[in-house]
Amino acid sequence: MLAWNPALYRRxxxxxxxxxxxxxxxxxxxxxxxxxxxxxxxxxxxxLLAARFPSARVIGLDNSESMLTAARERLPQVPFxxxxxxxxxxxxxxxxxFANAALQWVPDHAALLPRLLDALAPGGALAIQMPDxxxxxxxxxxxxxAAEAPYxxxxxxxxxxxxxxxxLAAYYDLLAPRAARVDIWRTIYQHPMADARAIVDWVxxxxxxxxxxxxxxxxxxxxxxxxxxxxxxxxxxxADGRLLLAFPRLFIVALRKP
Ligand SMILES: C[S@@+](CC[C@H](N)C(=O)[O-])C[C@H]1O[C@@H](n2cnc3c(N)ncnc32)[C@H](O)[C@@H]1O
Numbered sequence: 001m002l003a004w005n006p007a008l009y010r011r012x013x014x015x016x017x018x019x020x021x022x023x024x025x026x027x028x029x030x031x032x033x034x035x036x037x038x039x040x041x042x043x044x045x046x047x048l049l050a051a052r053f054p055s056a057r058v059i060g061l062d063n064s065e066s067m068l069t070a071a072r073e074r075l076p077q078v079p080f081x082x083x084x085x086x087x088x089x090x091x092x093x094x095x096x097x098f099a100n101a102a103l104q105w106v107p108d109h110a111a112l113l114p115r116l117l118d119a120l121a122p123g124g125a126l127a128i129q130m131p132d133x134x135x136x137x138x139x140x141x142x143x144x145x146a147a148e149a150p151y152x153x154x155x156x157x158x159x160x161x162x163x164x165x166x167x168l169a170a171y172y173d174l175l176a177p178r179a180a181r182v183d184i185w186r187t188i189y190q191h192p193m194a195d196a197r198a199i200v201d202w203v204x205x206x207x208x209x210x211x212x213x214x215x216x217x218x219x220x221x222x223x224x225x226x227x228x229x230x231x232x233x234x235x236x237x238x239a240d241g242r243l244l245l246a247f248p249r250l251f252i253v254a255l256r257k258p
Contacts, residue, residue, distance in 0.1 A: 006070035008205035020045040020100035032095035039102020043071030093121035107163040120256040137234035161210040192242040196232035
């Protein structure tokens, strides 16, 4: 498993936490006793959950020790556990399973999402946000360079680096027949970024990791410099000289039948 870098991830923490806040804003629970934050990362999404449900037992799960260490430092009163969310089963049915920017790393959503919904207490909520940015220049260019020599041999089959999302309508069809209600929407955020380097730094903390981390240091530097050059061509400067990073995200709030 490739290591996550909490410091790099936190560099754009405000921008990354905004979707978590907006997802939580659509969770229609008055109260909760047990809440899980799947793929809690450095605890930014967990902090929102702990503030919204102060009397709940909020638990963060992640499979990265470095992320868990950062989360424990940030929220010492919250239990954080090492777990693979692809296989995880709650010991008792929770009222809320929350996964912000996390489930896109786990395969087989057709089995996983119904299983998570069914694991909830009656009337509970499954709240998910996933980046839906594979067709954006940031992600198209990662794959494009990875398919070229000399990177292709080290990186391997790029289609295996992150599972494909199913698509908005398919997620609705998957959950609606077994849920009391499914609220699903897609938002395209527009982040003003200082320059191409800033866009590279953003994705270096997340989606670019599986492409760059397997490369030897000299190839990493070459890959990143070529990637930055192509990013500079793909995003043109706006009136203030900044580049607008379009970032589509898919949101789902599904309620378990009472
Ligand atoms: C992009 S971060 C999201 C962090 C936080 N939830 C937020 O809202 O910003 C994704 C997290 O998912 C975790 N993750 C990836 N695959 C996982 C898995 N199979 N099981 C548990 N956590 C996983 C990573 O370690 C990382 O901390």
